[in-house]
Amino acid sequence: MQIGLKDAEKIRIGDQKDYRRKMKLLILITVAVLLVSLCVRHIGVGFVSPVETFVNLKTWIHLNLGKAFNWPIYLERFSLLRDMDTYPESVGRLKITVITFLCGMLLALSGMLFQSVFRNPIAAPTMLGVSTGVQLGILILINNYGAMALSMPLEKYEYCYIGAVCMLALVMFAGKLSSGKKKFSVFDLLLVSAVLSQIVGAAISYYTVSMENEELLLYQQISKAxxxxxxxxxxxALLLALVISLVPVYLMRFSFNAISFDNEESSCMGISVGRLKIIALLLGTLMITAAMVHCGSVGMVSLIVPFISRGIFGAEFRRTFWGNLLIGGTLLVLCRDVASMVKFGGDGLPVGTVVEFVTLPIFVLILFSQRRTWE
Structure with missing residues (x-):
């Protein structure tokens, strides 16, 4: 059955309207979640009133502007903040919410990139041993600086990024050697990564067993964020990683659709799929590393969100790009809010624990429902 041009145009217009409607609804949900998150207390069940939160954040903006432009309000900041008991909590919550949302965006987009490269809907960005490299970097940081590592954010980023990049380079080099003279295969890369990750992970586990109690507690506190x-x-640091990784993906969002096709079909379009896959793997690695440095072990977000986004917006990369950003950020913020409400060792529950509890049942339901295929 052939479809006429008018019918095809009607289908296209209807599809665009449906996409816009879904995006508007998703944006409204995202804004609502962010507004509620700003009112959540840092630790323990409870909320700061929306009016009080608005006044606190408004004052924070005025004070920062006053500091930048030498306004009189900045000189009166001590008397102004004397009666604002929830001011530090509201400002801290704003910063935590923004960082968490950005990390959720990076996680979801990295998952979409890896699933496109491997053409596997259950592929995870941690396949290339990036998470193992981050853990190795934290371990070396603690071994070099001890308890001082908690107050050394720059060194933490340096060690974690170096560990992740070195692990990625080792996996890529070993994958190339295993391929020999054959064409470079991402599946060979996957197998090599699994072996190397297990070896390095075993070494990390062996070393942590011999740690003192204080060092082990410090390692868990930093690694789980x-x-x-x-x-x-x-x-x-997070903003820099976001710009470096997100902007190239956005500029090449149309080309990334070609990753899902065979190499021969993509070559006919004039697209170098091999180069595109390497770029996707490198950018995805940078994204997952930045997110893990700031939020700990939250890799399940990168696995579950692309599933949800494809089910809502389809498989086109351009559309799932925005869907993944909004859904990933919103989901991680929700998990952060739940984690903040549960007291754990004098602090909030690690967000990675809540992520696992929330995403695993959803992942199982998606596997059994099979509403939409990968194609």
């Missing part, structure tokens, strides 16, 4: 670093240098 039980507290979010809200210092300006932390936000700037």
């Amino acid at each position: 039980m507290s979010v670093n809200i210092e300006p240098v932390s936000f700037l």
